[in-house]
Amino acid sequence: MLDLAALGSAFVSVFTSPLTLFFILLGTVMGLVFGSLPGLTATMGVALLIPLTYAMDTATAMGVMLGCYIGGMAGGAISACLLNIPGTPSAVCTSFDGYPMTLQGKGAQALGWAAWGSGFGTLVGWVVLVLVSGVLARFCLAFSSHEYFALALFGLTIIAAVSGNSVWKGLIAGLFGLVLSMFGVDPVVGAPRFTFNNVNLMAGINTIPALIGFFSIPQILKACTDKPKKFDVKIRTRDFVPSLKELWEHKATIFRSSIIGVIIGMIPATGGNIAAFISYDQTKRFSKDRANLGKGSVEGVIASEAANNGVAGGALVPMLTLGIPGDSITAVMLGGLMLHGVTPGPKIFVEHADVVYSIFVCVLLATIMMVAVQCVGIRGFVQVLRVSPSYLSPILAVLSLIGAYALRKSFFDVIVALILGIVGYLMTKAEFPMAPAVLGLVLGSIFEGEFRRAMSVTRGDWTSFFTRPVSCVIIVITLIVLLVNIYNNIRDRKRGKQREGEAMD
């Protein structure tokens, strides 16, 4: 049960500590920077901060890490919207609409909506975290291999939604990503697979170098001969601060995407990228303006950003209440908490209630600061567009490859980024969509690993996927969604042919 007195006391305690407020702001800015640079992730940012927090009190330490987390999840949108290079995997879907908006001269609006979408997503996550952590955490812990596989299968149907015009090419790209996820060590038996006697391949192909290869390098090559974008010199506040009327118009997308993010965040070992893809897919189904999605629709930006930041609140639920991280960043933060003598788990509300409520306050403050910093910084961020891409491209190439290296301090990851960059460049020229490849890579290990574990536990009884209620419901929804997609595809093609016939007449 929520203790309002304790929450109030935590608010007073944090607000009356200028040092804590300063460090939350610092963490948020650092997170935004890390999130916006391809390859530098919030996970890395939080990991770098942990040793620095040793001398801080627990509330301040958590504040700076949470600031970095929330800023990092939102920062990916900056480079995704302005440069079509997602700073984080969870910003891939943001680039579908954010970048076209920039090309239409609405870069400030794209960034503004990304910031506010992120803010609302984290806020909804915060409300869930504060009010219902305990109950929901226990429900999500009930997820076993069957449910994870069903979720991954549902995630893979999104390939159709992000494939653009050619579903076949999208499918090939998605399966290519799936195959890449199978390099390394077998998830069930632990035997090396597709390593070709190379010890570097034992760790598999990491998502970050692949993301850099698929998105950064082709985009850098594509844009290197572009002319600088022309945009209005005056950026007005209303360009990036939406009115209440505009927020109300998009309330359904904001709320739906935030809830998707919170739910996905609560499921351990998922993350913002899965949430963003699912949210984008659902927005494509429910939006009244779905024809414009992928062409510069505000809803596309909101869908992705609200979901990936909703994950932040959701991932803290199992981390605090059960000691199980919701994603890779909370896994690192768990280490930070334990460094300060706080053991997350069911007893945390009893033994360290003050720390828990301080965390609640820090999440709220970091969210407000993240939106404020982005709104203040938008005028500066869009100036990047004035710089000729031919000057920017070499610098971006260096930063991207540093990002590939920095994750594991491994030159092998740079080679992976380069090779996948060349493949990604060829695929882009051949009009293969890249998003399905990232989706396949992200979901591949869950898809295969959990399927095989489920079959191993049930001795090959595939009906077990339908006897477990949650897994059954998700698979049935997946089949319905697939059939609806196929039907819509056939119907749209028939209509297209009809229109062509009428035009010729």
Place this chain on the structure above:
Amino acid sequence: MKKRHFELIVLLLFMAGGIVLLRDALPKNVLNAAFTGEVIRPYDVPIAVIAIIMLLCFVLLVGNIISAIRERKAKTADTAVDTPAREADGEAAQAKAQEKVNKRKEYLTLALIIGFVIAWKYLGFYIATPIFVFLDTLILPEKRSVKFALLSAVATTVVCYVVFTLLFQIRFPFPLFK
């Protein structure tokens, strides 16, 4: 090169990659069956996925070839009709020439990126970076400026050193001095 040519390259690349992976996977899958006792063996899912990719690539490849043949036939039919010779449109010719220049810059940049990675491996990051940034900044812009390229190279290297090595403690190996 047209989109169709790139499609052909990508499809053939995937099929070749698939063959390489299947050659690795199939013999090991036979061996694994005797030892793991798993319901689904380690290479079962990869083999199935690779097989689907190769099938889809084959179908697209055949479609590609059929479309190319049809297009060629349609082109031949068009040129068989007497058409008056057209004078080259000045603007269109200029645009085509610019496109050629841009494509060349794209390929050069790709070659430079590959060279940068090789130089990073054998000379070190802090030697490779200024060389790459200098050369790429020199060739890409329409108005070349050696001064600006030099400035950009030095600034990028210094910023990378301060931010990544000093601040974030990310050390890049220096193989030249080993």
